[in-house]
Structure formats: structure tokens, C-alpha cells
Amino acid sequence: MKIPCSFCACFSASVQEQQTKQEEPGEDNDGNFRIFTYRELNSATRGFHPSEKIGEGGFGSVYKGELRDGSLVAVKVLSIELDSLRGERGFVAELNTLANVKHQNLVTLRGCCVEGTHRYIVYDYMENNSLRHTFLGDLQIIF
Numbered sequence: 001m002k003i004p005c006s007f008c009a010c011f012s013a014s015v016q017e018q019q020t021k022q023e024e025p026g027e028d029n030d031g032n033f034r035i036f037t038y039r040e041l042n043s044a045t046r047g048f049h050p051s052e053k054i055g056e057g058g059f060g061s062v063y064k065g066e067l068r069d070g071s072l073v074a075v076k077v078l079s080i081e082l083d084s085l086r087g088e089r090g091f092v093a094e095l096n097t098l099a100n101v102k103h104q105n106l107v108t109l110r111g112c113c114v115e116g117t118h119r120y121i122v123y124d125y126m127e128n129n130s131l132r133h134t135f136l137g138d139l140q141i142i143f
């Protein structure tokens with residue numbers, strides 16, 4: 001029998017609690033990290049429409065989305081399902097790290113969504129220019 005780590009247990013309980021008490025949109029979890037509903041992300045990305053796809057990473061596809069409040073987000077759809085130990089570990093490790101690390105050069109983790117065995121991670125959307133300016137800004141400091 002697999003025993004979940006304390007973070008998994010807390011996270012799972014938090015998600016279930018959020019999902020039972022909310023419909024749409026998701027509420028703030030602790031003011032920063034937020035549990036999104038699948039419906040909200042589905043709506044934000046226009047049903048994960050191919051035209052909204054902005055990239056492909058090692059863990060899955062990334063879609064641009066617009067939340068109801070007008071803010072833009074990047075939604076990473078993990079291609080590895082929770083049944084996979086590697087997927088679960090990667091998901092928990094990424095959230096556990098990013099939710100606690102704040103830096104001007106790191107894209108902000110907005111929250112996540114759990115839908116069945118599927119997992120979604122939501123970040124602030126960064127325009128190419130934002131990333132380029134941040135990078136060039138660092139280079140100017142270095143040189």
C-alpha cells in the first residue's frame with residue numbers, strides 16, 4: 001500500500017475541500033497559491049484550443065489563457081498522469097518548490113488544478129518581451 005507524504009495528503013485534502021465548497025471560479029487558497037477549477041481553466045484557454053498552445057515542455061503542453069478578471073496565465077497541462085510515480089513526484093516537487101520561492105526573475109506560480117488523474121499548473125503569463133527584458137537586465141548587471 002502506498003502511503004502519501006504529508007504534502008500529498010495536505011494537498012489532496014486541500015483540493016478536495018476546495019472542490020466541494022466551490023463551483024467557479026476557484027477561491028484564493030492562502031492569498032497567493034490558488035486551486036483552480038477545471039471549468040475555469042477550460043474556459044480561460046477556450047477549451048485548450050490548439051491556437052492557444054504556446055509551448056511544449058518536458059512535462060506537457062502549455063496554453064495561454066485569460067481568467068475572468070482579465071489576467072493572462074500560462075496553463076501547463078501535465079502529460080504524465082498521477083498513476084505514474086514519476087508524474088506525481090514531479091508535480092508535487094514543482095509545486096512544493098515554486099509555491100514557496102519568490103524571485104523577480106522567476107515566473108509566479110498562480111496555482112493548480114486537479115481533474116481526475118490529470119494535473120494542471122497555472123503561472124503568470126510572460127510575454128516574450130518581459131522574459132527578454134528580464135534576461136537582458138541581468139546581463140547588464142553581470143557585465
Ligand SMILES: Nc1ncnc2c1ncn2[C@@H]1O[C@H](COP(=O)(O)OP(=O)(O)OP(=O)(O)O)[C@@H](O)[C@H]1O
Nearest residue numbers: 054055056057058059060062074107123124125126
Ligand atoms: N509562464 C509562461 N508564460 C509564457 N510562456 C510560457 C510560460 N511557461 C511556459 N511557456 C512557454 O511554454 C514553453 C514550454 O515551457 P515548459 O516550462 O513546459 O518547458 P521547459 O521550459 O522546457 O521546462 P521543463 O520541460 O523542464 O518543464 C516555453 O518554452 C515557453 O515558450
